Amino acid sequence: xxxxxxxxxxxxxxxxxxxxxxxxxxxxxxxxxxxxxxxxxxxxxxxxxxxxxxxxxxxxxxxxxxxxxxxxxxxxxxxxxxxxxxxxxxxxxxxxxxxxxxxxxxxxxxxxxxxxxxxxxxxxxxxxxxxxxxxxxxxxxxxxxxxxxxxxxxxxxxxxxxxxxxxxxxxxxxxxxxxxxxxxxxxxxxxxxxxxxxxxxxxxxxxxxxxxxxxxxxxxxxxxxxxxxxxxxxxxxxxxxxxxxxxxxxxxxx
Numbered sequence: 024x025x026x027x028x029x030x031x032x033x034x035x036x037x038x039x040x041x042x043x044x045x046x047x048x049x050x051x052x053x054x055x056x057x058x059x060x061x062x063x064x065x066x067x068x069x070x071x072x073x074x075x076x077x078x079x080x081x082x083x084x085x086x087x088x089x090x091x092x093x094x095x096x097x098x099x100x101x102x103x104x105x106x107x108x109x110x111x112x113x114x115x116x117x118x119x120x121x122x123x124x125x126x127x128x129x130x131x132x133x134x135x136x137x138x139x140x141x142x143x144x145x146x147x148x149x150x151x152x153x154x155x156x157x158x159x160x161x162x163x164x165x166x167x168x169x170x171x172x173x174x175x176x177x178x179x180x181x182x183x184x185x186x187x188x189x190x191x192x193x194x195x196x197x198x199x200x201x202x203x204x205x206x207x208x209x210x211x212x213x214x215x216x217x218x219x220x221x222x223x224x225x226x227x228x229x230x231x232x233x234x235x236x237x238x239x240x241x242x243x244x245x246x247x248x249x250x251x252x253x254x255x256x257x258x259x260x261x262x263x264x265x266x267x268x269x270x271x272x273x274x275x276x277x
Contacts, residue, residue: 028053028198028229029074029105034083036069043069045253047083051198056220056230058244058261060237062273066253067233068110071200074231075107076100088197102129104197110206112183116176120167120186123175124158127190161189165219181212188219199223201232205239217243237261249273 029051036044044066051057059067072078074085076097084093087105095103115123162168165185170178175186184204191199204220205213217239223230224243234240240247241261248258251273257264264270 026053027051028088029231030084030086031070031074032084032086034070034073034085035081036066036073036078037081042253044073044080047250047253047255049248049255049258051229051231053229054227055245056224056232056243058240058247059231059233059250060235060240060247061250064252065250067250068202070250071107071202071231071233075105075200077107101194104195105200106191106194106196106198107200108187108191108202108204110202112180112187114175114178114183114186114190116174118175119172120162120175120178121155121158121171123186123190124161124193125154127193128154128157129194158193161192165189166215181208181216184208184212184216185219188216192223197229199228199230201230201234203233203235205234205236213239 027050031047031049034044034047035042047066047070049057059071061067069078073080076092076095076099080093084091086092087100087103090103092100092103092105097107101107115126118126159168159171162171165188167182167185167189170182175183178186184207188201188204201220204216208216213236220230220232220243232240232244244261246258247261247264249256249264249270256273257267257270259267
């Protein structure tokens, strides 16, 4: 029996007189990869921002893992395991790659004084060592271990995209929201990123992904949701959507 990990109900967001998201409904099932596609201005990124808590909805509800998270802050949503990446990388340029990963770790012992005092020096060091090991495992997995001590600001655009994904994984997501993970990267690195996402899919990680590269969507996604003018106009497999005239008119052809 499948589990609905994310439920989006009648979600709306207005900006002045513009209704960027207009009564959107969809579910994301646990253990699946769901694509979110549509033309520029369809409302995809705004919808993702509302789901992640970064943008307050004008109406509707977001339920994650059985909890209503509609009014929660981005930090509170992230602590529940709903983690988002961004179109534009947001690395800490003057921190190393490893330091960027450690900052993203939940329940880091250095976040506040009280937990550090309660843990004690030995336990604090043990936790720190565990996080460093996890960060290094991610660096090795994404073939960036040689850049562990390099400043993140020195990375190429594609490498920053990898770092963005690694930081999200460091936060131990139950659901990973990916906003155009292939944007601005060269084809070679794009294939690498796709390969990493395929491995995450095989590991059972649930993902909701905005992506304009439809070949990538077709290869990675179990189900695809199509938005246009703030509304969901269709959903299904990419194969079925290619035969849907409304989708073709809104996006695939035009």
